[in-house]
Amino acid sequence: MTETATPLRADGRADDELRPIRIERGWIDQAEGSALISFGNTRVLCVASLTEGVPRWRKDSGLGWVSAEYSMLPRATSTRSARESVKGKRSGRTHEISRLIGRSLRAIVDMSALGENTILLDCDVLQADGGTRTASITGAYVALADAVRWGQANGLIRPDTPTRRVLTDSISAISVGLVGSRTLLDLPYEEDSRADTDMNVVQTGSGAFVEVQGTAEGTPFDRRQLDSLLELATRGNAELARIQREALEA
């Protein structure tokens, strides 16, 4: 799709091409759902824990709850960073991404069909090379879908509720960015650190937006650039939705 004249990216990809995406389901034997997902060198272990009951503030509402915790192993990055458990507190970044993942997943869950069950998604980044939050959301959806199936098979979720009623759609996320004059899809760390604008877009399998977060790290961006970013992200998320579907059918 890229023009002949445009030089390729460092990893040989076209501007609108995803990194190789790999999803391995069932990586953790004891969990109700799990997926090891890779976006190129970024590798995230997504594990879903389904338990009966809901947090106190939601008791007797008939509604379920879904939330997420994101974390990075200390040596996921090129230089080691201190463990948050050792520092005794989580960073603002960790909090922020955890909240984003939870919010994104809740957008496609029918809490009433889930019933008074809680699903907690742990997204632990084993290796980081840009796009850890987008890989987390995309992989967490797969783990979540497996946990819902487990809940149906084990009687926590009413078995006559079709999965499609609990998860009303799929959900995935991708990053896009403006690097120099180019609009790039799925930025690895090196491109991300050079980007003027970095945008994460969370979309359902049917293409609706759940979250749009665009930040100008350098020069502010104009409306035309914003439009081109949104279009590229929409194409990327459509591709991710297809890969998720194939993984869940495997």
Added chain:
Amino acid sequence: MTETATPLRADGRADDELRPIRIERGWIDQAEGSALISFGNTRVLCVASLTEGVPRWRKDSGLGWVSAEYSMLPRATSTRSARESVKGKRSGRTHEISRLIGRSLRAIVDMSALGENTILLDCDVLQADGGTRTASITGAYVALADAVRWGQANGLIRPDTPTRRVLTDSISAISVGLVGSRTLLDLPYEEDSRADTDMNVVQTGSGAFVEVQGTAEGTPFDRRQLDSLLELATRGNAELARIQREALEA
């Protein structure tokens, strides 16, 4: 601007109308810059502290640094919440908004013209009724501008550097949202809690985007809705830029 048929909002505003905006500069005598800003009943005290020197990781770079801390008084909301100093940690929300304010302000600061000085913006919400982060950014800009002037008057910033070179533009933020079938500007708490989609848009005085954060709390939104939200926000930010300019010229 609204059509005759559309009923007014609870506070009598048109859909595309800001709440009454008030900015009082110099509210804190001892600070290098300060502004008490109101967006309707939302009231935020923004205080800028300018000090010589920069954090260790930026030493000897010739560049300055700007960051922000956001917090809410315990009884800013309708029911009292526990102090974060008593709980011993800041919430994810507090972290996330602090980071957003800092990032937004840095987008219009020329760090080299600022020189090796640090400006820290404290945004303390005295009363909250929706839009505390947008009021914080908008008020923090005014406090920041006063701190830069103070720095020039007191020799920390080279006096021959025009303010326009240190602050390359103004910055403001506004919320927009989809409530039912309507697209509303500057949502108070009551509207915000009913919104399907809530979006915060940070823009420079010249209209460029610095941050776009849209979240579907209910039904995901489509591209057309996204476009209408962006247009409304752009109009709101233009109005805020005008109010900031007037406040700074007063």
Added chain:
Amino acid sequence: MTETATPLRADGRADDELRPIRIERGWIDQAEGSALISFGNTRVLCVASLTEGVPRWRKDSGLGWVSAEYSMLPRATSTRSARESVKGKRSGRTHEISRLIGRSLRAIVDMSALGENTILLDCDVLQADGGTRTASITGAYVALADAVRWGQANGLIRPDTPTRRVLTDSISAISVGLVGSRTLLDLPYEEDSRADTDMNVVQTGSGAFVEVQGTAEGTPFDRRQLDSLLELATRGNAELARIQREALEA
């Protein structure tokens, strides 16, 4: 009242003269009681939150509870100090003053007339220039009185209980100090830092003592000096009681 020969203080006051005292009630719309109080440049926002029920250890006693939390905004002082929520713990000074305020207010509350309700006073120092604890106690009383009235109007406190039975007296506090050979009333920061002895005196409207805290920062003081400090404080508190009464009748 001061003799002609004595030079005036830096702000032109006589030795036994209070700074200008201002009390604005109802500064926070959503709170059950609130007052913004100024002792000269010291400005404290006092907010009372009244809720039904009492802490666990007091359940089913028929008695209410009153406590307080004191805090300072980071830039209340001439150089910014770190937020306690960021440091992850409250300082000893913050704890100590919170306890003092709560103890002082409880001295004039009839817990049985209050019934099983809790009133929590938040005293947040917006600007500090000496006397933040005395201004906090004095302002907190006004917020407390408004919260009691609110409780009566809203049926949490039995309406046939006269306010006078819930609050058996008023309460205020003032600082006095020995600076060189002079005995001064209501010390601003500059005088406080030069004082040999600094004393905070909490008294009821009828003049009884609730708390006397005198500390020799420099030379220890003798009994005669102690007596003159107590007399001056008694006159100051009488004046504060009058100002509180006027504010509550306004």
Added chain:
Amino acid sequence: MTETATPLRADGRADDELRPIRIERGWIDQAEGSALISFGNTRVLCVASLTEGVPRWRKDSGLGWVSAEYSMLPRATSTRSARESVKGKRSGRTHEISRLIGRSLRAIVDMSALGENTILLDCDVLQADGGTRTASITGAYVALADAVRWGQANGLIRPDTPTRRVLTDSISAISVGLVGSRTLLDLPYEEDSRADTDMNVVQTGSGAFVEVQGTAEGTPFDRRQLDSLLELATRGNAELARIQREALEA
């Protein structure tokens, strides 16, 4: 001294009589100064650590520094309380008493004669029966005096500086209280919990006041009662000064 008609206190003491006071010096072999002090059943281990150098903010001032940390073993009281190290934070009470002890000791230290040395007093309550803060101050003075002597013997403090120049006086503290119609000296826990007013008075060996902290726990007190409390405390502290002197001469 008490009149015949007045019934004795639970432990058989007269109203103006101290509990048995015991001071054992040198209880900790490795410390520069130490004293195990008992006020009746209240037993506090006071240990002085003298080190060369001062905190950063006092460097190159030529002045020394003295501070204190107070703590209670978990089973010092009749029911066990949780360790502050386990809870992860010190209580307000712990902070407040630590600050009081440090302030009291500093009142009799000539920081310039001490030179750039730091003496830290650890006061650990092994058994508590009222008056732990007054026993701590009284015992800490003895440990402090021994640490100063050690410093002179070991060349950290100039040997030609007489001890009297480093410690300009002795310091002790005692509690007094109003229990019903009686004014009592040195209250054990049982009396303290019944007292209307509780006052701690810190005085130098020559009788000057360093700290006066009186609190009405029940009925506020009047000026005449305050005077009688101060007189009783002065007699108690004179007796403690004598006991300290004897212990240090032993």
Added chain:
Amino acid sequence: MTETATPLRADGRADDELRPIRIERGWIDQAEGSALISFGNTRVLCVASLTEGVPRWRKDSGLGWVSAEYSMLPRATSTRSARESVKGKRSGRTHEISRLIGRSLRAIVDMSALGENTILLDCDVLQADGGTRTASITGAYVALADAVRWGQANGLIRPDTPTRRVLTDSISAISVGLVGSRTLLDLPYEEDSRADTDMNVVQTGSGAFVEVQGTAEGTPFDRRQLDSLLELATRGNAELARIQREALEA
């Protein structure tokens, strides 16, 4: 027992000789059991708190619970260390020793004969000169035994349950080490810091092993050395069991 040719240790002991052991029972009046134990200069205050009921996870099991908390006063060592309550967290070492003491004591408690009661042992090191964990275990047993007797006398433990059924044996601990070519018993700090291998052995009064923890700090040790360490420890623990018995019979 040592051969003539072997030089004595710094404190004049033979290689297989314990330091002077002293146990004072009932040091804390208000506790259900307490013992101040010395292993030479190492002095630990062991206090047992017996309360009715068990932690939530053990409720309605008919079984009791025993645990321990170990801590060191800041100036127990030759240079002062910071309080863990001030640092806001307990060190790994503190945790580890607390767990070891609790585990060791539980080995000789019949939880069913104890009934639904909890005994918490506080071991606070007042002075440290090596072997603080072994002294803690040895002293904690004595405090525990007294608490069990108290429980029987006060009806919390069924009085017809002989103490021997609640405490099925006694328990003690001793350190042994390889220092150069010698195998030494009960190492003070100075020997411990020079040891190639340091081993702590917890044994019952009848000689069975409850815990064996051997660590090569320098050269790893072979099987023959391990055997000699175990034999020496067994002799030391037999001696400690005799001393405990005598203390409890006193």
Added chain:
Amino acid sequence: MTETATPLRADGRADDELRPIRIERGWIDQAEGSALISFGNTRVLCVASLTEGVPRWRKDSGLGWVSAEYSMLPRATSTRSARESVKGKRSGRTHEISRLIGRSLRAIVDMSALGENTILLDCDVLQADGGTRTASITGAYVALADAVRWGQANGLIRPDTPTRRVLTDSISAISVGLVGSRTLLDLPYEEDSRADTDMNVVQTGSGAFVEVQGTAEGTPFDRRQLDSLLELATRGNAELARIQREALEA
């Protein structure tokens, strides 16, 4: 080796048989050394970070430093446990195992040949089924060996220093236990929870002991049982040393 009459274990192993051991080197691209190790279903990611320089207390000693941090992902176990970063502190168990791993590795490192470099081993348990500490030590050695080679190849460690001089031996660990009347090697969770005695033995490749930690969870053990446990562990560690050697030669 087991007699015909003995029934096999739940997973079909003989009493003296290890679970299947798998070691995958280089699992983390950016680290100086890494190994994903499995002991049956227990899976630990061991990552070595080599950096120039040593902690402050070891500066200018010419010696290097090696330490370790152990942690468990929240859903490594059959029910999810809370993250230590969320709780704000590490558990005693986490601390204790981290210290054990560091100590074990240091036993075979020549700190002077390592030079002033630091190697930090992160052992993160991805899935737990007993033996997480023994798998961590065994895998960490492999990651450590790769990091040393990397250091030599990249000039941080003198290239003319043979690896054998930096790592003076290999190191591994295995668990053994008494379950009923049987002595078992390498206990999975289910056996471990039933064991009367559980022992972890750390040994060098040449068979010397570095750490012996035996704990009676139920009945205390006698000397003969202790001997049989040590012999079984020695055979297990010899087998692990062979597997490590093969992995490092691959």
